Amino acid sequence: MSGGIEIRAPAEQTEGTRSQILRWLKRVGESVNENEPLIEIETDKVTVEVAAPGSGVLREIVRHEQDEISPGELLGLLEPAATAAGADAPALAHPAQAADGGSRDTVEAAGAAAPAAAGRIATDASRQLSPAVRRLLAERGLSAGSVRGTGDGGRVTVEDVLRAAAERGTGGAPATDGPPREAPVAVDGVRRVPHSAVRRRIAEHMVQSLLHTAPHVTTVFEADMSAVLEDRAGRRDEFARRGAPLTLTAYFVQATIAAIRAVPEANSRWTDAALEIYEPIHIGIATAVEGAGLWVPVLRDAHRRDLFDTARGLDDLVSRARAGKLTPADMRDGTFTISNHGVSGSLLAAPIIINQPQSAILGIGKLERRAVVIGKEDAAGDGEQIAVRPRCYVTLTLDHRVMDGHQANRFMQTFVDTLSKWGL
Numbered sequence: 001m002s003g004g005i006e007i008r009a010p011a012e013q014t015e016g017t018r019s020q021i022l023r024w025l026k027r028v029g030e031s032v033n034e035n036e037p038l039i040e041i042e043t044d045k046v047t048v049e050v051a052a053p054g055s056g057v058l059r060e061i062v063r064h065e066q067d068e069i070s071p072g073e074l075l076g077l078l079e080p081a082a083t084a085a086g087a088d089a090p091a092l093a094h095p096a097q098a099a100d101g102g103s104r105d106t107v108e109a110a111g112a113a114a115p116a117a118a119g120r121i122a123t124d125a126s127r128q129l130s131p132a133v134r135r136l137l138a139e140r141g142l143s144a145g146s147v148r149g150t151g152d153g154g155r156v157t158v159e160d161v162l163r164a165a166a167e168r169g170t171g172g173a174p175a176t177d178g179p180p181r182e183a184p185v186a187v188d189g190v191r192r193v194p195h196s197a198v199r200r201r202i203a204e205h206m207v208q209s210l211l212h213t214a215p216h217v218t219t220v221f222e223a224d225m226s227a228v229l230e231d232r233a234g235r236r237d238e239f240a241r242r243g244a245p246l247t248l249t250a251y252f253v254q255a256t257i258a259a260i261r262a263v264p265e266a267n268s269r270w271t272d273a274a275l276e277i278y279e280p281i282h283i284g285i286a287t288a289v290e291g292a293g294l295w296v297p298v299l300r301d302a303h304r305r306d307l308f309d310t311a312r313g314l315d316d317l318v319s320r321a322r323a324g325k326l327t328p329a330d331m332r333d334g335t336f337t338i339s340n341h342g343v344s345g346s347l348l349a350a351p352i353i354i355n356q357p358q359s360a361i362l363g364i365g366k367l368e369r370r371a372v373v374i375g376k377e378d379a380a381g382d383g384e385q386i387a388v389r390p391r392c393y394v395t396l397t398l399d400h401r402v403m404d405g406h407q408a409n410r411f412m413q414t415f416v417d418t419l420s421k422w423g424l
Helices: 081-092 103-127 131-140 158-168 197-213 226-241 248-262 307-322 405-420
Strands: 005-008 019-024 037-043 047-051 056-061 074-080 185-187 190-192 216-224 268-270 275-277 283-285 287-289 293-295 336-339 360-364 368-374 385-399
Touching (some): 131 158, 226 248, 226 307, 248 283
Parallel strands (some): 283 336
Antiparallel strands (some): 019 037, 037 047, 185 190, 287 293, 360 385, 368 385
């Protein structure tokens, strides 16, 4: 395996993840340009592309599709461009000769080569599609050749696919060049959908976290969102003009920071020797991506952000997650996680599985208007009344090795007080 350009797996990888080769974008013997996408690697966190480390010809594939790989592992070899060109030179130096000196055969050979070259170019272009673009093409029933690319070198982007789908009014039929995965197969009324690497890893981590790592305990509170909604109504247009959609999640992040400051143990990691309490607060935001599962990109240094910067950071992470543009670095180093399951209609979820090796995860239920008793009863039995307020259930699922019930309740009381008294 010596003498070639080594193709290696990315050295940086989120702690606790495993990777496998999803697909090679080139075949052995095909030409490759430096920095051209060469391999798609799928981890339990994200799908990433490995670019060619140089120009040349793919000489050998060492690790194949569906193989599990380690950071820095050798995946294949490239024949350097100069070497490959030298090997091809003799064949190019002896064109076929005809009775008239070979000019006719040379022209015919060139004419025959042109369609083949065009075919190779089209094939190469299709292989340069990102995972997100491939998924969108399959979902919208489009082929890569039918979409005009506006990216570098004419590459098709997510926006190109969405625009083409909108113009043609396409639905969700399978693309003509087939979906990137094995299609579901129906046998005797049972539809078999093969697990993706991401789904298998999620399943393994859920079982490992709940049954073999941390004793899960959940505490439930209810938050009054009246003050938050009033504040949001007054700021939303201003934030939008400045380029940051103001979602309720931004308020939940800010309230979480206040709660972590009251109970630092919530922002920690259990080890056999000690409890490691983190000073930086990097909050993972659980984000559902249609057809791809649940991603948890990390809003770094959340404790240093004001409401606007929080909103802007959240918009960036969620937008890139749904466009398939997250990188392993976006998923790394989270110290606490928020799962806003209420956006899909859930009133309450418990327990939400802890995102190891963190110690707690906050769940946000659906916001709805509820009848509640407000005021205090006086000596005459008056003072209380029924009112309608926007409220939601919030849950904290924690590692009981790290926190006791009174600490979890203090965390949640701080969290709901911050929301209910927002702006006071």
